[in-house]
Amino acid sequence: MRPRDAYAEPYRIKVIEPIRMTTKEERLQKIEEAGYNVFSLRSEDVYVDLLTDSGTPAMSDAQWAALMRGDEAYAGSKSFYRFQDVVRKITGYEYVIPTHQGRGAEHVIMTTLVKKGDVVLGNMHFDTTLGHILLRGAEPVNLLRQEGYAVESNEPFKGNIDLEALDRELGAHGPEKVPFVLMTVTCNSNGGQPVSMANIKAASEIAHKHGVPLFFDCARFAENCWFIKNREPGYEKRSLLEIAQEMFSYGDGCIMSAKKDALVNMGGFTAMRDHEVYSKAIEWVIPFEGYVTYGGLAGRDLEAMAAGLSEVLDDDYLEDRIGQVAYLADLLLERGVPVITPAGGHGVYVDARAVLPHIPQSQFPAQALTVELYVEGGVRGVELGACAFARTDEATGETIYPELELVRLAIPRRVYTDRHMLCVARAFEGILERRSSIRGLRITYEAPVLRHFTAKFERV
Numbered sequence: 001m002r003p004r005d006a007y008a009e010p011y012r013i014k015v016i017e018p019i020r021m022t023t024k025e026e027r028l029q030k031i032e033e034a035g036y037n038v039f040s041l042r043s044e045d046v047y048v049d050l051l052t053d054s055g056t057p058a059m060s061d062a063q064w065a066a067l068m069r070g071d072e073a074y075a076g077s078k079s080f081y082r083f084q085d086v087v088r089k090i091t092g093y094e095y096v097i098p099t100h101q102g103r104g105a106e107h108v109i110m111t112t113l114v115k116k117g118d119v120v121l122g123n124m125h126f127d128t129t130l131g132h133i134l135l136r137g138a139e140p141v142n143l144l145r146q147e148g149y150a151v152e153s154n155e156p157f158k159g160n161i162d163l164e165a166l167d168r169e170l171g172a173h174g175p176e177k178v179p180f181v182l183m184t185v186t187c188n189s190n191g192g193q194p195v196s197m198a199n200i201k202a203a204s205e206i207a208h209k210h211g212v213p214l215f216f217d218c219a220r221f222a223e224n225c226w227f228i229k230n231r232e233p234g235y236e237k238r239s240l241l242e243i244a245q246e247m248f249s250y251g252d253g254c255i256m257s258a259k260k261d262a263l264v265n266m267g268g269f270t271a272m273r274d275h276e277v278y279s280k281a282i283e284w285v286i287p288f289e290g291y292v293t294y295g296g297l298a299g300r301d302l303e304a305m306a307a308g309l310s311e312v313l314d315d316d317y318l319e320d321r322i323g324q325v326a327y328l329a330d331l332l333l334e335r336g337v338p339v340i341t342p343a344g345g346h347g348v349y350v351d352a353r354a355v356l357p358h359i360p361q362s363q364f365p366a367q368a369l370t371v372e373l374y375v376e377g378g379v380r381g382v383e384l385g386a387c388a389f390a391r392t393d394e395a396t397g398e399t400i401y402p403e404l405e406l407v408r409l410a411i412p413r414r415v416y417t418d419r420h421m422l423c424v425a426r427a428f429e430g431i432l433e434r435r436s437s438i439r440g441l442r443i444t445y446e447a448p449v450l451r452h453f454t455a456k457f458e459r460v
């Protein structure tokens with residue numbers, strides 16, 4: 001990767017959206033009103049919004065222009081065929097079904113292929129994927145290599161699956177119990193870490209040897225391809241499109257949240273080689289998503305996705321995008337803020353316990369840091385720690401805490417400049433100066449499931 005100051009953004013700005021800087025006093029009041037939970041803030045009160053990279057990209061002039069071409073016919077719209085052509089070109093998969101977003105594609109594929117008692121193997125399933133597997137009464141199994149869990153590392157491909165474990169699990173359960181192997185590229189749940197082509201190829205060979213198909217959860221396939229090109233020997237000279245085509249050639253189908261690498265604000269799809277799977281899948285698409293040529297989307301959405309997929313496999317764009325994530329990670333490391341290394345493709349993950357060592361895990365250090373980041377700089381990140389992941393042991397009633405207390409700073413695509421990243425780094429400087437006086441939090445309200453979205457807190 002070239003140094004950040006060796007180049008500039010590979011685009012210029014045609015439309016802007018004003019954002020408002022608030023005062024610290026205002027932010028203290030807003031966060032108190034929000035029950036110390038950033039999900040309850042209004043976006044107009046946030047200066048740099050790093051809550052998620054999902055559905056938050058800025059579309060290009062080509063995408064906005066494509067919206068006008070949307071054919072809103074109920075069946076057989078021109079927009080569907082243009083979209084299908086782009087997906088076929090990248091993936092090589094014959095059958096393409098649009099869905100309203102990634103979880104719509106998960107729903108279709110899980111109901112089609114997964115039955116009660118099945119085991120779904122993968123490198124590491126994303127939350128909604130995990131939820132859909134559980135809803136089918138099946139068991140999700142993560143087979144990420146041990147290296148993928150390390151906080152500090154030089155591993156180039158921390159998203160790789162453990163091939164020996166995959167072979168062993170497939171041997172133990174067989175094709176009757178394993179409907180498919182799911183490779184998530186990049187691996188969202190451990191920080192957007194990439195999977196190497198060698199690992200994908202070997203996983204595909206192992207799955208196929210056992211008579212089990214391989215699917216991709218390919219929300220960030222373009223970012224994964226960029227990492228392969230820049231980190232895996234033998235791929236430096238290949239085009240990103242060729243790398244994507246080779247990657248998908250090892251699989252039998254995919255599910256995608258288009259809100260990531262299709263550079264749109266809403267959409268998704270599933271695609272596959274097998275006609276029988278397709279025929280069964282559309283039985284679930286029509287009642288839940290809509291007719292097969294629109295799948296819960298407007299014709300113009302299909303046009304924006306087609307345009308986004310056509311422009312995302314671009315070296316300059318991806319170097320700038322992934323470079324910006326690495327830049328923010330470096331700014332924080334230089335200031336003594338520990339983050340997961342190497343930085344992944346879509347966000348920086350801060351080790352909250354290292355920043356606030358005096359706050360015990362029972363007082364939510366990552367949530368406290370998320371709150372302070374908003375108070376200090378108007379920056380919205382998200383807690384991935386005890387609030388999101390702690391659970392109660394049913395036998396003993398004891399709380400089981402997650403290993404890590406992280407604050408994720410997910411960077412929207414083509415939205416913020418490097419000066420915004422400097423603002424984020426400055427907010428951390430302010431926090432470090434007064435860190436010993438920062439207090440923990442206690443929960444005053446929580447929902448029985450997925451409490452982190454709606455929990456309310458007070459300061460200890």
Ligand SMILES: *Cc1c(COP(=O)(O)O)cnc(C)c1O
Nearest residue numbers: 101102103126128188219257259
């Ligand atoms: C976002 C995401 C999903 C779910 O997609 P939605 O569009 O949010 O429904 C599934 N898998 C991965 C890897 C994701 O990042």
